[in-house]
Amino acid sequence: MKATILHESRGRVRFRLCQQRLTLRQADLLETWLQRQPWVRSAAVHERTRCVILAYSGERETVFAALRAFSWQAAEGCVTLPSHSTRALRREFEEKLTGKVLLKAASTLFLPPPLRAARVLWHMLPFMRRGLSCLRQRRIKVELLDALSIGISVARGDFGTAGSVMFLLELGELLEEWTRKKSVADLAQCMSLNVDRVWLRGPEGERLVPISQVRPGDVAVVRAGGVIPLDGLVLEGEAAVNQASLTGESIPVVKRPGGMVYAGTVVEEGECVLEVKQASGQSRYDQIVAMIQQSEQMKSATESKAAELADRLVPYTLVGSLLSLLLTRNPARALSVLMVDFSCALKLAMPLAVLSAMRQAGEAHITVKGGKFLEAVARADVIVFDKTGTLTHACPRVVQVVPFDGREEREMLRLAACLEEHFPHSMANAVVEEARRQGLTHEEFHSRVEYLVAHGIASTVNGARVLIGSAHFIFEDEGCTVPQGEQERFDALPSQYSHLYLAIGGRLAAVLCIADPVREEAGQVLAALRSQGITRTVMLTGDSARTAAAIAAQVGVDEFQAEVLPEDKARYVARLRQAGHTVLMVGDGINDSPALSEADAGLAVSDGAAIAREIADITISAESLWELVELRRLAMELMRRIRSNYRFVIGFNGALIALGVAGILPPAMSATLHNLSTLGVSLRSMGPLSLESKK
Structure with missing residues (x-):
């Protein structure tokens, strides 16, 4: 990589890439690559200016040597990008928003009145179609109120009011769409697979390889507790697979040879050998996006109540407008009431508040x-x-290995690591890490293993049944015994530690003492x-x-x-x-x-x-349990914001209706204030919740 340093301080550097243009994909690729480097604390890539802001730890020369060695081709080989880019999404909506505002300003400033009127007439057609659709379906919804208010304004020759109403409605829709898509994309990115390595089976045995190197046709092995990283066809084995994240099924589905398994599902019991059908594994991201967008059960009760209340209030707004016309014989006053409805703000602000809170939670990991x-x-x-x-x-440590039955301490640790390496639990990780720390390799011990949830692991090594797990599993379920003459040593095991018991051939072989601080x-x-x-x-x-x-x-x-x-x-x-x-x-x-x-x-x-x-x-x-406190505070602040939004929407729009009926506010002003208030409460809902850290 060639770049020019623009600013540098201790542990932080800002530099500009020496290339004419940085594409959105290149920006995503570089940012993802940087964030995966062990010496990076934070990294941000700005594609418009081709600038990179990097905070790092460690030696400056090590960091700069890695940056100099960076190449786009090598990065493509080791980094897997999601099929959806939040950077591209942001660029798309920035351009839409800018274009809409500029077009509105240009038409207002430069188009003569006849052309402005013609533009409003053309522009109102989609709104009128939606209103007529409500009538055909015999449903009174906010789209009908929008069509009536715009249509009546045009009928009265008030093209300015009609144009302003349509502009504010479209602006609100655009902001809602952007916020929802951005929140869904951020959420899906957090939930998408973070599998870096896969066990592949080949002529030389099993080997752990980066997921970016996996190709269709490769044979992968997934064991109990593991996530299936890629779509594939089961070749061997039998496994109970939890597919709740994709299908909503609460009961695991048994997968046998010939069955399909999908990225993101989890093996609860058993193990399977599968032929990879889709190498990228990115279909999981699309499935999550679809799940979030389509799943009504994910909506909070508050959101559902807001939507129901909004729909219930629409007929009252319509009736209020008709009563105003009958009582005052003044179309302007009736139109002022029609221009105001509660449903826009209620339907828009509540989901936006929830999605923004979810996005803010995502930023806090x-x-x-x-x-x-x-x-x-x-x-x-x-x-x-x-x-x-x-x-x-989450990372307890093995502090002592107590061998029994004449066994050798290091060999027992090696055997325990062999059994535990396929099962991702904190105590299993501790055993594997201690073996690595002592330089013990254990590939030759690989054997078929059976995982018994909350009990332990059983396998066969060199013809002997090997067990590792809790005291209940080893001594009560499996009936293993303490070797003769070693009961006193067994009773003297240090009580301040958790114990993991290893048995071979029905006799206790070792106890691993694990500190879980x-x-x-x-x-x-x-x-x-x-x-x-x-x-x-x-x-x-x-x-x-x-x-x-x-x-x-x-x-x-x-x-x-x-x-x-x-x-x-x-x-x-x-x-x-x-x-x-x-x-x-x-x-x-x-x-x-x-x-x-x-x-x-x-x-x-x-x-x-x-x-x-x-x-x-x-x-x-x-990293920290303080995130529970942040989560609770964020959730409570969200509920306070929603209650505040309710009060504002009901109070402000109620006041607008009263002022319209009294003849104080003309229709154009009612529409403008109503839409501005809807936009304002929506922007407030999109903003971050005010949280004060109390760590």
Whole structure:
């Protein structure tokens, strides 16, 4: 890359690319590539000026060497861009908005009156068609009021009023369309697949490759808990696949050889070997966009009430206009009433407020899948936490490996990592990371493995049955035993750690001691949530009562339950809801999925299991629990804004109607003030919610 440095300070540089033009795709490609570099803190690419603003960490020479080595061809090979570009969307609507305003100004300033009148007559045709369509369907909607007000204005020769009304209506529609599409695009981008690597099977065995290198015809392997990264045809294996994100089916669908699987669905049980049919994997993005745009169930109750109220008020506006005409015999006063209706602002402002709040949440690394979930967050009085990966750090560490039965410590860690590497849970990640840290490779141990949700993993290595999991799974379910003469060592295991048990051939082979440190901010976050109206905090965990009690005391939850299974968590949440509580559930693992589905709003941690993220209604990043406080504050502020919008719309438009009936406001002024108020409340709804950080 060739560029000229325009400004530089410590850890920040602004430079301009040395090329005549930067396309939208190149800007997206460069920005995405930069954001994936480990030394980048933030990066913004401006395609119009060809400028890049980069904040980085680390050595300056390392950063500049990487920038010099950048090439468009190499970036195309390692970066997969979504099929929809928010940058292109923004450019499209900027041009539409600018063009509409300039055209209106030019016609007003330079066209003679006859031509302006002809333009208004031509321009009104779509509005009249929509109004007549309402009449044919025998429905009284806002489109009918628009057509009547424009038509009556033209009939009275008031072309200026008619033109202004149409301009303001189109401007409002354009802004609504842009905000909705931008919010949907941002939301879909957050929800789209973030799978970087795929297990491919070849003659040399399984290997982990970047998703950008996968081509149609390649053979991929997906195991329990993993997200299917690409559309494909099942060649081997049998798997229960959760397709709720695409089809809404609550029950997993069994996929066998010959069946199709789709990008973004999740393997709940079993595993499958599939032939890749679509290499890019971007169809998932389009499916999400369609899901958000078409799914009425994602609308909040507040949005639905606003739409219903708006439709109910339209006939009253029409009747009010007719009564005004009968009582005053003054068409101007009747037209003043007709020019004002409540439905425009109600129908426009409420969804815009919700979508803008969802977009603002996305900017704070919080993905919200629908407005109704923000409403649930605002109403919630109980919040239930899983322990591991939520109240504790998502990356626990193996601090000790205690071998038994004459086994060697490093070999046991190697074997444990082999079994755990395919199952994305925080404790599994800890085992794999510790093996990597010690330089242990374990490819030769690859074997068919069976994952038992909330229990453990079973496999066969060198002819012996190998198990790894909880004490309940190893000793009670599988009947394994402690080697003779080692019971005393077993009883002396350090109690401050969580334990992962490894058994070979029915005998305990090792215990991995895992430290799962509490998040530093957990206690303060719980206190902040209580100050926001949360009356009860609960921790549910599959860990032992001893470990759970220690964590509960540290973070300060109101109550906890230990050694619970996934179905126990779901039943607990269901009981709370039946008792009249609005419940939020926060989790990160496969075993949290039933409870996440059961809650009024399920919140998943972004680096947890893929199935948890798919089922959850809201996803927060794993960096800090303070995002829960931000989410609650944003949801409550959204509800306050919506209530404020209601009061303003009803009060202001009611006053306009009263002034119109009294003859104080002429029709043109009523229309202008009404449309300006609709535009104003819509722009206010589009604006960011005022949140004060209390971290």
